[in-house]
Amino acid sequence: MSADGVSILVALAITNLALGWYLGFRSLPSYLSFWILCLLAGMTAWRMARSVFPWAGVADAIVRSGVLFFAVVVLAGLTLGSAGFIGTVPYMGVCAAAFLASRALKPPREPVDFSLARTLVPIAALLIPLLVCIVAAGLVRSPLTLYDSLSYHLVFPARWLQEGRLSIIQTPFSDPAQAYQPSNGELFFLWLMLPFHGDLLARIGQLPFLLLGGTALYAIARRSGATPVHAVYAPVFLVLVRPVVEQAVGADVDLICAATFLASLYLGIAAVDSGTRRDWILWGVSLGLYLGTKYLALVYLPVLLLPALLRGGRLKAAWGLPGIALFGLPWYARNWLIAGSPIYPSSLGAMGITIARGAFTRAALNNSVFHVTDLRLWPIVAAKAFGAPALLFWLPCALLGAVCLVLRRRWWPGGYVLLLLPLMVLLEWLGVPDNADARFLLPAVVVAMVPLTCPFTTNRTWNACLHTAYFGGAIWMLLGTTAQMPTRGPWFMSGWLSLEGILSREALPLFAVGAVISACAALVLSRARAHAIPALAAGCAAGCVLAVVGTRTLCVPAQCEVLATSSPYIRATFVEGWQWSNEHIAGSTIAYTGNNVPYPLFGEHLSNRVRYVNIDRHADWLFHDYARTRGKAGTEPANGLAHASGQLLPVRGGRIQEASRPRFERWEGTRDAWVRNLRSAGAGILFVSALSAYEIDYVSHNARGFPVEDDWARADPQTFTLTYENDLVRIYAIAPP
Numbered sequence: 001m002s003a004d005g006v007s008i009l010v011a012l013a014i015t016n017l018a019l020g021w022y023l024g025f026r027s028l029p030s031y032l033s034f035w036i037l038c039l040l041a042g043m044t045a046w047r048m049a050r051s052v053f054p055w056a057g058v059a060d061a062i063v064r065s066g067v068l069f070f071a072v073v074v075l076a077g078l079t080l081g082s083a084g085f086i087g088t089v090p091y092m093g094v095c096a097a098a099f100l101a102s103r104a105l106k107p108p109r110e111p112v113d114f115s116l117a118r119t120l121v122p123i124a125a126l127l128i129p130l131l132v133c134i135v136a137a138g139l140v141r142s143p144l145t146l147y148d149s150l151s152y153h154l155v156f157p158a159r160w161l162q163e164g165r166l167s168i169i170q171t172p173f174s175d176p177a178q179a180y181q182p183s184n185g186e187l188f189f190l191w192l193m194l195p196f197h198g199d200l201l202a203r204i205g206q207l208p209f210l211l212l213g214g215t216a217l218y219a220i221a222r223r224s225g226a227t228p229v230h231a232v233y234a235p236v237f238l239v240l241v242r243p244v245v246e247q248a249v250g251a252d253v254d255l256i257c258a259a260t261f262l263a264s265l266y267l268g269i270a271a272v273d274s275g276t277r278r279d280w281i282l283w284g285v286s287l288g289l290y291l292g293t294k295y296l297a298l299v300y301l302p303v304l305l306l307p308a309l310l311r312g313g314r315l316k317a318a319w320g321l322p323g324i325a326l327f328g329l330p331w332y333a334r335n336w337l338i339a340g341s342p343i344y345p346s347s348l349g350a351m352g353i354t355i356a357r358g359a360f361t362r363a364a365l366n367n368s369v370f371h372v373t374d375l376r377l378w379p380i381v382a383a384k385a386f387g388a389p390a391l392l393f394w395l396p397c398a399l400l401g402a403v404c405l406v407l408r409r410r411w412w413p414g415g416y417v418l419l420l421l422p423l424m425v426l427l428e429w430l431g432v433p434d435n436a437d438a439r440f441l442l443p444a445v446v447v448a449m450v451p452l453t454c455p456f457t458t459n460r461t462w463n464a465c466l467h468t469a470y471f472g473g474a475i476w477m478l479l480g481t482t483a484q485m486p487t488r489g490p491w492f493m494s495g496w497l498s499l500e501g502i503l504s505r506e507a508l509p510l511f512a513v514g515a516v517i518s519a520c521a522a523l524v525l526s527r528a529r530a531h532a533i534p535a536l537a538a539g540c541a542a543g544c545v546l547a548v549v550g551t552r553t554l555c556v557p558a559q560c561e562v563l564a565t566s567s568p569y570i571r572a573t574f575v576e577g578w579q580w581s582n583e584h585i586a587g588s589t590i591a592y593t594g595n596n597v598p599y600p601l602f603g604e605h606l607s608n609r610v611r612y613v614n615i616d617r618h619a620d621w622l623f624h625d626y627a628r629t630r631g632k633a634g635t636e637p638a639n640g641l642a643h644a645s646g647q648l649l650p651v652r653g654g655r656i657q658e659a660s661r662p663r664f665e666r667w668e669g670t671r672d673a674w675v676r677n678l679r680s681a682g683a684g685i686l687f688v689s690a691l692s693a694y695e696i697d698y699v700s701h702n703a704r705g706f707p708v709e710d711d712w713a714r715a716d717p718q719t720f721t722l723t724y725e726n727d728l729v730r731i732y733a734i735a736p737p
Contacts, residue, residue: 007534009039015541016201019139019548024604025200033088034195040095041076043102045069050107053282059219060270066212067263067286070188072098074289074327077187081166088194122467123236124522126474128540129514130239133507133562136547138204138249141561143599144575146250147568150597152178153251154199155610157190158602161197162609168338168622172612172665173695174596175647176359176623177295180344182331184292185253198605199251206255210248213259214238216266217449223269224405224414226453230463233470234449237394240477241445242387243438245502246565253293254439260290261300261443265420268307269413277319283307284320288327295343297328299431300443303420339624359627364660365433367646369492372436378429380489384438384496385445389480392499393473394448401451410454417450433660434647436493478503478511480564500564507562510550514543570597574689577729581687584723589682591734593709594689601687611681615641615669615709619677626664631656641700641708642666648694666699671712675719679737686713686720686732706730 017031045068053068055061076094080086143149152171159169171178185205192202214235221231238244247255264286271279287304291297308317332342341348341358346365348356365371372381383391405414424444432440452470456463480501487497503511521539525532551560578600581590585601589609592598601610614621630636634656636644644651644659651659678686690696690705700708704727713720713732724731 008537011534011538011541015544018545020196020200022545022549023139023200025196025198027196030195030197033092034201037088037091037095037191037195040092040099041069041072044072044095044098047102047105047107051105053278057219057222059215059222062215063212063219063263063266064282066208066215067260067267067282067289070184070212070260070289071285071327073191074184074187074292077190078166078330081160081187081190084165086160086164086166086190086194091191091194121519121522121526122471123232124536125515125519126478127236127239128518128522128536128543129511130245130478130502131540132514132543132547133503133511134207134210134245134248135204135544136551137561137563137565138207139548140551142203142250143199144570145246145565145568146252147570147597148178149203149251150568150570150599152181152596153186153253154189154202154599155602156183156186157193157202158199158599158606159611160186160190161193162606168624170612170622170665171596173594173692173699176345176661179623180335180339181294182292182297182328184289184327184331185256185294188256189251193606196605203251204249205251206253207248209256209259210239210244213255213262213446216259216262217446220262220266220269220413220417221450221453223266223273224417224450224454225408225410226456230453230456234453236474237390237452237477238446238449240474240502241390241449242477242502243385243442243445245563247442249563249565252439254442257290257293257297258442258446260286260293261297261304262446264290264304265417265447268304269416271317271320272307272310272314272413275314275316277316280314280316280319281323283317284323285327286323287320288324288329291324291328292331296432296440296443298343299427299440300424302427303423306416340628344624345627359624359631359662359664360660361657362433364646364658367649367651367658367660368434369490369646369648370434370436371647372490377436377489377493380487380493380496381436381438381441383485384493385441386448387477387502388485388497388499389477389501393476394452397455397470397473398448398451401454404457405451405454414450414454417447420444420447436490438496477501479508502563504561504564506560510547510562571728573726573728576726577687577689577724577731580724581685581731585685588684590685590687591678591681591683592687592689594707595692595695597689598687608685609682611683613674613677613681613683614665615674615677616665617673617676619680621665623665626667627662630664630667631662636662637667640667641669643698645698661694661698663698669708671715674709674712675716678734684734684736686734688713688730688732690728 013035020031045065048068049055049061049064053064055064072095076091080090080094143154151174156169160166168179189202189205192205193199217234217238218231221234222228244255264283267279267283267286271283291301308314335344336342336356341356345359347354347358347361386394402418405418421444424447428441428444429435434440455466478501481499483499485497485499487493521536525535551562554560581601582603586603586607590601591613592601592610593612598610602608618625636656642663644656644662646660656662688706688710691699691701691707696705702711710730719735720732721735722730723733
């Protein structure tokens with residue numbers, strides 16, 4: 001490894017140690033284990049990228065190495081998790097074996113040139129302080145930044161780590177599909193949690209994929225004809241897209257899905273250009289990783305398969321099938337074998353024929369308040385997907401780029417990438433049930449950054465004007481304004497046309513100082529050239545430490561908001577209940593009910609075991625077990641404890657097959673059966689929360705909005721002792737038998 005690479009790794013390790021120690025993770029062996037794991041997996045990926053899958057250029061090397069690193073992590077997780085051997089030592093053994101095997105490879109000895117062009121000084125002035133803000137916001141505010149991370153993205157790896165194996169974890173009071181989603185992203189979060197037994201790094205676990213996606217965008221722009229200086233605008237504007245920033249500071253998997261989409265797109269283009277078997281193999285690995293992130297990947301799969309059909313078809317593309325099968329197929333095969341459908345709980349069908357039967361049909365998925373058919377609402381969805389300030393800037397610039405691309409007749413790969421945008425919009429509108437959820441447009445949004453690199457020519461005056469306009473657009477996306485364009489749409493689209501920027505107002509002075517320092521450092525280093533990138537990386541790392549410490553100490557008792565991210569809409573009293581449990585409960589098994597946001601109950605170092613406990617005699621049944629038995633009846637009991645519904649919509653005519661939330665596990669239940677299940681699970685604490693707006697009309701509850709378990713607990717004071725309560729939370733201590 002070069003001296004520059006070693007310098008970057010040392011800077012990252014010191015930053016990791018400093019921030020982790022400050023945030024309360026103070027076990028030196030944990031850091032050593034994590035660094036060794038990363039070094040083994042990273043060296044394996046790097047050696048494979050240089051010898052088995054040779055690269056051309058630094059960006060190409062980073063994309064290939066990043067994909068292979070993710071593949072090593074996922075393969076280790078799938079193998080060890082399926083065998084029930086999740087743990088630091090088994091992971092270390094697998095990674096060491098992979099590294100020793102890679103030692104047999106003979107990579108070339110050409111050094112990698114890390115240099116910095118002077119024209120990139122303004123870019124460094126924008127990106128470095130913004131990345132520092134993302135790290136600070138993620139480490140200080142996450143995981144209370146994204147709702148789904150609390151619901152299942154962090155819950156699954158926490159449970160797998162505690163239990164030592166992969167398993168299906170039900171998600172009551174929520175979308176049942178979450179429990180059966182492909183989980184390559186969650187395996188990456190598991191990797192980050194493993195040494196620390198906590199979410200020190202998992203809370204910003206999507207940040208590496210922001211860097212991977214940005215590098216892939218740059219590489220795609222270069223293949224489309226942009227010069228290095230102009231191609232850099234694609235990743236710059238990617239980082240300035242508001243939903244991308246919101247994903248980067250949290251532990252969802254939408255950014256992971258978008259980044260692996262970009263990597264697969266780039267590697268497909270590279271495979272078409274080279275025609276070599278090894279490039280098609282790596283394309284298949286990346287495509288498998290993409291398909292294993294979430295069901296959304298299936299919607300956009302056709303556009304990634306197009307390269308395999310170009311130039312009369314390519315039999316060599318079949319070499320991608322092993323990677324697809326190894327990294328994408330396991331999740332779908334598990335669902336098919338265990339539950340009956342590869343895309344469970346939905347049925348799989350084609351041309352009116354059911355191929356695999358799930359718990360409900362496609363009609364049930366469309367029975368959602370977030371499924372819209374009025375095309376007049378699409379601009380509002382697009383504004384939410386880009387962020388309204390970004391969309392207003394992107395529209396004229398992308399149109400200009402498209403015109404330039406057509407006039408220059410750069411059909412491959414520029415024309416192909418341009419064609420993807422309308423095709424992906426069409427696939428999302430027709431293929432995604434909740435097509436008003438702007439997150440599902442994210443893969444299209446990230447691809448949309450490529451046309452911004454196309455308007456540049458050889459005319460220096462024209463290029464200077466474009467650089468000025470682009471820099472002004474970047475400032476506009478950062479700052480925005482407090483205004484909001486008028487919206488005429490459903491209630492949930494309120495605020496989607498806000499022109500607010502990415503940065504919070506209170507963070508502007510600090511950002512300005514960071515931008516000046518970054519610009520000066522980049523200017524000096526661009527003249528020296530040698531070791532420029534490692535020096536900037538070290539400066540960025542130091543900035544992250546200062547920003548995290550500053551946001552936690554300068555705004556006591558509150559914390560500074562450096563980014564103006566969207567609210568996850570979690571009420572303050574709910575957070576107070578979590579805080580009380582973290583201060584008073586440790587080493588316990590907590591049974592929760594009422595709302596499916598259980599992650600904060602695990603504690604900062606995952607000291608508590610947290611699970612939902614069934615209320616009937618089927619203590620170990622999961623959703624598919626209930627669906628297999630109760631779904632066949634076709635009707636729910638008249639006096640049941642819960643009723644089927646769609647997504648904030650009732651089912652039509654009581655047809656269970658059209659209910660995306662059938663609530664099978666809540667139809668029946670008794671206090672005695674529930675208490676037996678609590679005893680069997682070893683629960684010592686009961687955490688009851690009020691039902692959400694999604695559930696309260698369809699689940700039995702008392703006058704305060706708490707589910708039936710609260711009434712059962714209050715009726716038995718000898719077994720359940722109330723230890724804490726507010727308007728949304730009631731916590732009981734469960735007496736031992």
